Amino acid sequence: MDAVLVADDVRRTYGDTVALDGVSLSVGEGEVFGLIGPNGAGKTTLVRALTGTTDTEGEVRVLGESPTSVDSQRVGFLPQSFTPPERLTARELVAYYAGLYEEARDPDSVLADVGLGGTGDTWYENLSGGQQRRVCVATALVNDPDVLFLDEPTTGIDPAGRRALWGLIENLAESGTTVFLTSHSMDEVERLADRVGLLNAGELVAVGSPGELVAEHGGETRLVVRTSAGTDAVADAGFVVEADQETLTFHDVDPRDIGRAVDALEAAGVAYDSLTWKQPGLEEVYLRLTGEAFEGVRPTASPQAVAPDTGGAQ
Ligand SMILES: Nc1ncnc2c1ncn2[C@@H]1O[C@H](COP(=O)(O)OP(=O)(O)OP(=O)(O)O)[C@@H](O)[C@H]1O
Secondary structure (H helix, E strand, O other), rough: OOOEEEEEEEEEEOEEEEEEEEEEEEEEOOOOOEEEOOOOOOHHHHHHOOOOOOEEEEEEOOEEEOOOOOOOHHHHOOOOOOOOOOEEEHHHHHHHHHHHOOOOHHHHHHHHHHOOOOOOOHHHOOOOOOHHHHHHHHHHHHHOEEEEEOOOOOOOOHHHHHHHHHHHHHHHHHHOOOEEEEEOOHHHHHHHHEEEEEEEEEEEEEOOHHHHHHHHHOOOOEEEEEEEOHHHHHOOOOOOEEEEOOEEEOOOOOOOHHHHHHHHHHHHHOOOOEEEEEOOOOOHHHHHOOOOOOOOOOOOOOOOOOOOOOOOOO
């Protein structure tokens, strides 16, 4: 796979703030690379480094060129914050961006691609926040780029619109477009990204496919039972079980062992309100590697601490 994007030991400081602390990565043609990390981790700064919109130390290559000399026709960029010229219709705005390129797609067809086929004549300022964001996505697609940078593309877009955009991004990647995406949505990254990079305090602390990251850092499966019963009730069931006032958590429960756990609860006469089997996902990886607390997952540093599990059911 040819490397379309390369960052080698990229550093950026703002005064005393180290935004990027020696980031190296490589993204291949047609790959979707998802960059995740907490607020202030350096994601936007890395996107800006890769798009040549901020100066950095280290080396950056886009399609084999420096980001400031690469052919802009081949690059699409949706910044995190985007304030278009006022008093333009959606079509005029996309057409304005189309005019910046030697070759561009028909604005109406790009608007249709982002689910805004009927809104070409609407003033940008009269569109909803989610519709505005979709128009902004359209401006990044109008030159039919080979490399597409999307900094939090679906922020503010409703679930149906997000899914539509995900489908569009998948189609682009299938047709060979390389996509570099930042997001705070683990669903989005888990669905779209071939590989994920987790940036924390300016450092890339993990890179891999979602499956690899979950296998390596996600932790264990668990069965969460909402009950006030203590661990004594199921002490002989053959599971590692921890309790707090509202839940019993069975750790490391294979799906085939769920029945055995339920039988143990029944045999002990434990009354419970709900029972949820949970499989780790990218969210657990993120929370573990960034050191954020996550209810229901045992922090590796302190295996005794278990809080009530309110995470999403699988
Ligand atoms: N132009 C700037 N001037 C000063 N500091 C900056 C500038 N841009 C970014 N920073 C700082 O660099 C660090 C990284 O910021 P960055 O915007 O890259 O983070 P991020 O991961 O994109 O955050 P978020 O998820 O909130 O968008 C932060 O501490 C931020 O305050």
